[in-house]
Amino acid sequence: MKWMWIAIIVAATTVGEVLQAMGMRRHGEIHDFRPGAIGRALAVLARNRFVIGSVAAMAVSFFAYMGLLTIADLSFAVPATAVTYVLETVLARYVLKEHVNWLRWAGASLVICGVALVSL
Amino acid sequence: MNTETARLRVKTWICATVVVFSNVFGNFFMKRGMPAQLSTPLAYVTVLFQPWVALGVLLMILWLLSRMALLSWADLSYVLPVTSVGYVLVALTGKILLNEQITAKRWAGIVLIMAGVALVSGRTAPRTVGAGR
Numbered sequence: 001m002k003w004m005w006i007a008i009i010v011a012a013t014t015v016g017e018v019l020q021a022m023g024m025r026r027h028g029e030i031h032d033f034r035p036g037a038i039g040r041a042l043a044v045l046a047r048n049r050f051v052i053g054s055v056a057a058m059a060v061s062f063f064a065y066m067g068l069l070t071i072a073d074l075s076f077a078v079p080a081t082a083v084t085y086v087l088e089t090v091l092a093r094y095v096l097k098e099h100v101n102w103l104r105w106a107g108a109s110l111v112i113c114g115v116a117l118v119s120l
Numbered sequence: 121m122n123t124e125t126a127r128l129r130v131k132t133w134i135c136a137t138v139v140v141f142s143n144v145f146g147n148f149f150m151k152r153g154m155p156a157q158l159s160t161p162l163a164y165v166t167v168l169f170q171p172w173v174a175l176g177v178l179l180m181i182l183w184l185l186s187r188m189a190l191l192s193w194a195d196l197s198y199v200l201p202v203t204s205v206g207y208v209l210v211a212l213t214g215k216i217l218l219n220e221q222i223t224a225k226r227w228a229g230i231v232l233i234m235a236g237v238a239l240v241s242g243r244t245a246p247r248t249v250g251a252g253r
Contacts, residue, residue, distance in 0.1 A: 092197035110236030117229025
């Protein structure tokens with residue numbers, strides 16, 4: 001049961017965050033942070049397929065996380081879901097075509113080890 | 121460092137700070153208000169109206185929006201490690217607000233995370249690909 005929740009969370013989080021990055025990349029840099037401008041940006045983003053998909057996937061991940069927390073400790077849940085860092089960095093490189101140089105790989109690896117140590 | 125890089129870096133730092141703090145305190149308040157058990161599917165919905173959980177959810181909405189704004193100009197492979205400083209803050213708020221013990225293993229993890237964040241945030245630019253591809 002625990003591992004089923006983990007699998008759902010990892011898949012939904014990874015898909016959701018990569019779609020979010022894709023959608024926002026397509027939207028372009030947000031310059032204006034006044035309330036009216038943010039409202040207009042949200043109205044545009046609400047019609048962005050990638051953003052809609054990402055919010056749906058993140059909602060799945062959120063409720064699955066709540067489900068996991070009722071049967072598992074935080075100290076189990078957090079390191080188990082840290083595997084999304086690996087998947088997302090790989091997808092950032094190959095799907096989003098970001099230039100992930102050795103500094104970023106090194107940084108991501110340090111963070112993954114650190115998250116495991118902090119939460120185990 | 122030219123002005124464009126400097127401008128983007130300052131904007132990135134401000135936005136990343138909002139992302140990290142809304143996530144840390146959102147999780148903290150949600151955990152504070154969450155009951156020990158959610159027995160029925162309806163309980164998953166009604167718990168959202170419990171005051172602490174509701175405050176947590178509001179902060180999580182702020183987290184989602186600020187993270188979207190950040191990703192509108194910064195790379196995912198930059199945002200991921202940089203915002204992971206939240207794990208450090210969770211451990212520290214646990215110690216300060218809830219009097220939890222931080223073991224040697226946890227301190228080691230905190231040092232590793234900070235090193236990873238420093239490598240990525242200090243030495244690589246937030247954006248490596250053009251917008252609107």
